[in-house]
Amino acid sequence: MKDWREDKTFFRATIALPVIWFFIFFVIPMAIVWAYSVGENVGPVDVAITGTFANYAKAFAPEVLKVMGDSIWLAALTTLICLVVAFPVALAMTFADDKQKTWLLLLIMLPFWTNLLIRTYALIAVMRTSGVINTGLEGLHGLLMTVGLPLGSFEPLPLLYNKFAVVVGLVYVHLPFMVLPLYAALDRLDKSLIEASLDLGAGHLETIRRVIVPLAAPGIAAGLVITFIPALGAYLTPDLLGGPDDLMIASLIERQFKRANDWPFGAALSFILMYITLLFFAVRAFLERKGGKVGAH
Template identity: 60%
Template sequence: MEQGWRQAKGMFWAMLTAPLFWLVVFFFVPLGIVWLYSFGENRGLIDIVFTGTWSNYAHIFDLTQPYLDIFVKSLWIATLTTFFCLVLGFPVALAITFAPPKAKAWLLLLVMLPFWTNLLIRTYALMAFLRTEGYINTTYHVLFDMANAVAGGHLGTFQPMELMNTNFAVVLGLVFVNLPFMILPLYSTLDRMDRSLLEASLDLGAGHISTLFNIVVPMAGAGIVSGILITFIPALGSYLTPDMLGGPDSQMIANVIESQFKRANNWPFGAALSFILVYMTFIGIAIQGLLERKDAGRSA
């Protein structure tokens, strides 16, 4: 029996070697190099010297520079995105949970279907709706002309809605992209909840709304926290959506990082900006772990 365990342990390490090597060489090592860059300085056009300086991080929090404001704006946009994803995703996850088994499979397929399409294609599809000659303005133009004809031309000249290159377009695009990341963790938690508690609540005279907020939402706490974390972090670090849908005033921190690496050629400062996002990710994961541990202790 002991020999069998040793053989199994050897097989385990043999299977782990290749993915561990890949992870270290192609993830941790490049990430460590970028982390070292964040403590370096530019010397010439292409030379970066590791000096151990904290000036790149101090430059981020310099109130005379716009970077802290861009961070705050990025946090606000990511928070709005997460909030709207939660408000829209919770009813969808709840509906999938209580759907018939055959319909549940199709509904989950519809939620995961966007992942089968490239993000760039999905963003272009959204642009087709939001641009000045897009579907929304075209429909609005038709309705305006009909109303103007009824009013005898007193409504004036049609003015298309400015939807592109706005913060609204950025938030809408981020919700469009990240909504499945909220629905799936919520569904995973709601599908495992004890439904007898719902029946007991309704039998004792509580209404459906009261049961939803007093029974369902607390039981879905772990899924809500996971969904918020999984949605907030990609939204905060999003680059493509604000770049294509937003204007000059709608740029987020990832767009600034791109400009530091590609245009300004200031890799140390770009690395420091990047690792601020990494540090915030670690903090978010730590908070999630503490909340789950606290919830597990309360359940015990």
Template identity: 65%
Template sequence: MAGMEQEWRQAKRPFAAIIGPPGFWLALFFLVPLAIVWAYSFGRTLGLTDIAITGTLDNYARVMDPVYLDIFVKSLGVAALTTLLCLIIGFPVALAITFAPPRAKAWLLMLVMLPFWTNLLVRTYALMAVLRNEGYVNTVLGWGWDGLRAMGLSLSAFQPLPLLHNNFAVVLGLVYVNLPFLILPLYAALDRLDRSMIEASLDLGAGHLRTMREIVVPLALPGILSGLLITFVPALGAYLTPDLLGGPDSQMIANVIERQFKRANDWPFGAALSFMLMYLTFIAIAGQAIVARRRRARAGA
């Protein structure tokens, strides 16, 4: 033990030399600006560019206004629905990748990560091209409609489906953007499973569904919770997707924050909204940590 302590003391200086520059960069360009914005949330606007830090809680009290609370609740609902849909779609995909042959597994993982190689703005505009009235979906449906009329069915003219600039488009866009964030942690958790336990369950006659419910899901639960958190947090703070795909009633809390900083020039209130969002994120992370700690305690017992 004394030898290990001596080695640690000797390694402190090299460790500090390695961690020092990135730590300084993180503090200067992340923590300091974050602290400034947090201080703004306790201030009030004096003029066009002047903000007085008065220690007031009026901005946080204003967040409790029903108008903004409704937007917060709606944002939570949209983020939760997005996360649920990503789980429903992503779990079978992650499971298929886990049990795929090695060569196919590499290609499948590359396909999952392929969207990260393209800018989010480009992907969102591509989705708009698919969903708009003259987009690919409505064009194909129109061809089918014309084909049915050509077969002699008495049908009215095809009316394009309203797939864009509504809540449906926002949820679809968020699922499209965030799905890889759930598939990759799920795959990492499933790939570490002891497959002998799965084989034993099947050999004992449990069946695939029961094995999935009682063996695979409990063993992969930490990865599932991590994936849910990684998906929920970006979906809750999404700005670009609701802004481009949503309509007048599709705004989320990030869109309100953007307006406070750019159009309303009310930085203190925008800062308070931003940190309310961050507080919710901290609560979600703390909840995930508590669940993981209790799970480890039960496993140790």
């Protein structure tokens, strides 16, 4: 009997369904969107595929470039904050015992299983003018007034509908994307390397800088890319938490398909977003090949 691994019929039978699925639900829609991106509006609902690059050219208009620049900047800031917050969390998790690890991982994963809309509205409830934070501050303010501090009247902090709110929301949503790859990389790290560093006279910070970070570099690179890409394409969070000036690229795309009714331009923007994403994947692959010599055995 032939080994099933060499049996071509078996291979085709198992691969057929995913390939068909991938084709119908990914390749064809993408092709349609791409076709739209080189088309023109000829009526309220009709698009003629004319092969024009005018839609792509429109993306270089200053106001569109600003949105793209803002998107990249906000996503980059989000990624950086995620790294700074997630690194100690992931490191601490690797030192927990096995039972605690399961619970900590569950806590990190839990938001994933909650609807994004619910989480975002919860964040609004916390941050709005009459929200948890401002109410708490007002209470504190009142208390300080009664003990005689001359503070003046209470001004609620403008926490919502600005770039601050967008970054807070993006960090909140994307933190697990950073924690998990970092945790995976740090957990694989031989703990005796850390002990060896301490034993040789290095302090904790020196050990992190000279041993842990270099060895976790592939995990850090993975975390940066995996966090940055969805943050760059984030739609709901900036849309709900940002103000009118804090548009990100996904909201701009949405507007083309809906309010502006300019499907060709929306399609072109979608592809530009995808090209940027692919660029970052390429950067990651490059970094990995460079880092692979160090990290892997």
